[in-house]
Amino acid sequence: MKQSKYTFILFVLTLISSVCVAQNPISFGSNLRTADPSAHVWDDGRIYIYTSHDEECQEDFWMKDWYVFSSEDLINWTNHGPILSVDKLSWADNYAWAPDCAYKNGKYYFCFPAGTGYKDRVNPEKSTKWMGIGIAESDSPTGPFVDKIGAxxxxxxxxxxPCLFVDDDGKAFVYFHGGDDYLVAEMAEDMRSIKGDFYKMDMGGYEPKMEGPWVFKRNGMYYFTMPENNRELSYYISDSPKGPWKYKGVFMEREGENNNHHSIVEYKGEWILFYHRWLDIDSECGKQRHVCAEYISFNSDGTIMKVKRTEEGLKTKK
Incomplete structure (x- = not known):
């Protein structure tokens, strides 16, 4: 009888423990719907995630502002947003989509897409939607960010x-998919314009449709990662930030027909993949986007191991 009671207590404690360590989706508080996570580690040692913000039951990705969250333990997150909204822009009034951020010249540069118009999905020829890339500045990683160029x-x-990447030599690059091409441009030193023209990268003959590239560097190797077909996550490698790139395959499979968007960063010796999932948790509108995270690992040759979605996410490793 005593052994049976002990076994039951142990079972309950194990169950409670498994619930406590479940970290997906990440809890940012206030029932916020967040997507398109861009993660960075700044000099203060904290990790920051810049996100887009899905309003409840929004119409066709009509989005109005951006958020940033920070943590020092990957469990408890501080909400610093909203850090910028389309109301502060003179050239756009909608489509506050996936952002990125970089540090250079003692300032933080928030790179974001925004736009105007209307996308007619029934009659595309009647669409007036346009989107462009903006850059805003702040002395703090949490903003507020100000659009200094006003365009x-x-x-x-x-x-x-866009993806905004600053290399070890201080050169900054902005990557995006535009005009059905894989493009990169070097940023000017003051980060308020691009230097020269766009450069169409050599992708080795494989250029699937995609949005939201993410570029990072590890052990001298550059990684160009992306939501291939806006669904599964795949990657290329190169020994240069401008390529040529070699396609290496998918490291996270698609989840139905849901889009994905991600970032990859090293924090306290561990590499982490941040991404979003469409989950039906507590919304009147069914599935909504929520930011999640998984640890990500590399083979000895630098290739990325396959990553599976989990409920545990960034639980403490044993």
Missing amino acids: PLWTVPYAND
């Missing part, structure tokens, strides 16, 4: 969901 970095080609 997009360019107007043609149409572009959204």
Whole structure:
């Protein structure tokens, strides 16, 4: 009888423990719907996640502002947002989609897509939607961020969901998919314009549709990662930030027909994949986007191991 009671107590404690360590989706508080996580570790040692913000039951990705959250333990997160809204822009009033951020010249640069118009999905020829890439500045990683140039970095080609990458030598690059091309441009030293023209990267002959590239560097190797077909996560590698790139395959499979968007960052010796999932948790509108995270690992040759979605997420490793 005593042994049976002990076994039951142990079972209950194990169950409680498994619930306590479940970290997906990440709890940012206030029932916020967040997506498109861009994660960075700044000099203060904290990890920051810049996200887009899905309003409850929003119409066709009509989004109005951006948030940032920070943590020092990957469990408890501080909400610092909203850090910028389309109300503060003179050239756009909608489509506050996937952002990124970078540190250079003693300032933080928030790179974001925004736009105007209406996308007619029934009669595409009647669509007036346009999107461009903006850049805002702050002395703090949590903002507020100010659009100093009062205009997009360019107007043609149409572009959204940029990645802003600063290399070890201080050169900054902005990556995006525009005009059906894989493009990169070097940023000017003051980060308020691009330097020269766009550069169409050599992707080795494989250029699937995609949005939201994420570029990072590990052990001298550059990784160009993306939601291939806006669904599964795949990647290329190169020994240069501008390529040529070699396709290496998918590291996270698609989840139905749901879109995905991600970032990859090293924090306290562990590499972490942040991404979003469409989950029906507590919304009147069914599935909504929620930011999740998983640990990510590499093979000895630098290739990325397959990553599976879990409920545990960033639980403490044993």
